[in-house]
Amino acid sequence: MAPSRDAFRRMFRFKTARVTGADGTMTDYSRDDEVYIAGPNAVIDPDDVDQEMDERQLWRARILDIRCPDPEHPAQVWLEIAWYWTPAEFAKGVLKDFNPRVCGSKEIIYVFGAKLDIINCASLNGHATVDKYRERDHLRQEQIAEQDYYCRTEYDAENKTFKKKVVSSCLCKQQYIPDDEARMVFCPRSDCWTWYHTACLERRDLHFRAPDPAQLESLWASTQDDSAFDQFAKELEFCWERSQSLDIKAENQNDELSAVRTLARRPCMRGGEYGIVGNAGVVLRARYLLELVVRNREELPLAWRDFVWGDGGAWEMPEWEHMTETGEEGEERTISWVCPNCEGPI
Numbered sequence: 001m002a003p004s005r006d007a008f009r010r011m012f013r014f015k016t017a018r019v020t021g022a023d024g025t026m027t028d029y030s031r032d033d034e035v036y037i038a039g040p041n042a043v044i045d046p047d048d049v050d051q052e053m054d055e056r057q058l059w060r061a062r063i064l065d066i067r068c069p070d071p072e073h074p075a076q077v078w079l080e081i082a083w084y085w086t087p088a089e090f091a092k093g094v095l096k097d098f099n100p101r102v103c104g105s106k107e108i109i110y111v112f113g114a115k116l117d118i119i120n121c122a123s124l125n126g127h128a129t130v131d132k133y134r135e136r137d138h139l140r141q142e143q144i145a146e147q148d149y150y151c152r153t154e155y156d157a158e159n160k161t162f163k164k165k166v167v168s169s170c171l172c173k174q175q176y177i178p179d180d181e182a183r184m185v186f187c188p189r190s191d192c193w194t195w196y197h198t199a200c201l202e203r204r205d206l207h208f209r210a211p212d213p214a215q216l217e218s219l220w221a222s223t224q225d226d227s228a229f230d231q232f233a234k235e236l237e238f239c240w241e242r243s244q245s246l247d248i249k250a251e252n253q254n255d256e257l258s259a260v261r262t263l264a265r266r267p268c269m270r271g272g273e274y275g276i277v278g279n280a281g282v283v284l285r286a287r288y289l290l291e292l293v294v295r296n297r298e299e300l301p302l303a304w305r306d307f308v309w310g311d312g313g314a315w316e317m318p319e320w321e322h323m324t325e326t327g328e329e330g331e332e333r334t335i336s337w338v339c340p341n342c343e344g345p346i
Contacts, residue, residue, distance in 0.1 A: 002118045008078055011067035017077045017121045029124060033063045036125040060084040060108060060128045077121040084108040084130060084151060094157060104178035106149045113158030139228055139284065142312035144276045169195045171340060178276040186268035186280050187339035187346045188225040198337060206338045208345035213322050213334045217265035219345050221287050232288045236307055243301040256300050263308065264290045266320040267336065267346060273318045282308055
């Protein structure tokens with residue numbers, strides 16, 4: 001039986017706990033680690049040390065504290081944990097008026113302050129990975145794989161308030177639903193910085209019309225988020241330092257510049273085939289790099305892909321196909337969307 005909270009507080013505190021698995025493997029766990037815990041319906045064969053449980057049998061939690069009543073004989077190590085809740089469980093057991101339909105299928109909610117439990121360290125079943133989706137920090141947010149669990153909402157159950165809450169966006173004032181196939185387009189201008197559903201813009205005929213793709217692409221490439229320039233400048237300085245240490249042959253500059261231009265001359269999108277996070281960070285860095293190279297007549301750093309794509313590396317971005325329409329006189333025009341706030345092309 002787990003100790004009471006008062007008894008737990010009187011125990012000796014530890015930074016880490018070491019757990020020996022059925023196969024003899026020792027695993028260290030520390031405070032703030034995210035872990036798997038076998039749920040009550042988990043079926044485990046004690047004679048099968050290679051057995052892997054289905055993810056649906058495992059719960060995710062974060063270790064808040066580690067304590068033991070006798071540091072000389074640490075056989076009974078107890079952990080205080082905070083749970084990650086599925087949206088449906090959160091609506092049922094924490095906040096009744098929460099709508100789980102606005103969450104993704106792999107989205108989980110971190111609950112702290114209350115709803116905590118004390119468990120024995122023997123219940124641990126390995127380290128878990130929960131991606132942190134910082135929706136307002138898409139400039140350097142790595143893409144989240146389709147099969148990965150992620151968290152963008154934190155709830156303080158003691159004070160009954162959200163510490164991190166999903167914000168509404170677009171003209172429809174709805175929050176972003178990651179599993180929805182609806183795509184969103186981003187206006188990166190510092191006075192806007194807003195995501196819009198392409199369907200909402202199209203219903204209002206908020207389109208920008210250009211006589212040819214080159215004009216539209218040029219406008220896209222020159223549309224910057226100037227509030228991010230300081231951040232980009234620091235990252236690019238590190239990129240130049242890394243480039244000087246690389247022992248590789250420089251590629252053809254024209255081909256490399258063409259690759260940067262291809263990334264810069266497209267809209268910032270998320271949702272659907274663009275993934276949960278989208279391509280805004282990649283596209284805006286490519287625009288920043290392209291402007292510096294063209295304006296200052298500099299060469300591209302050898303490690304420019306590290307700067308543009310980040311630590312997560314390149315991911316397969318859908319090819320952009322221009323939208324077109326036929327005018328009243330039969331002329332073909334290239335169209336994109338218009339930001340409702342600044343009225344610039346996005």
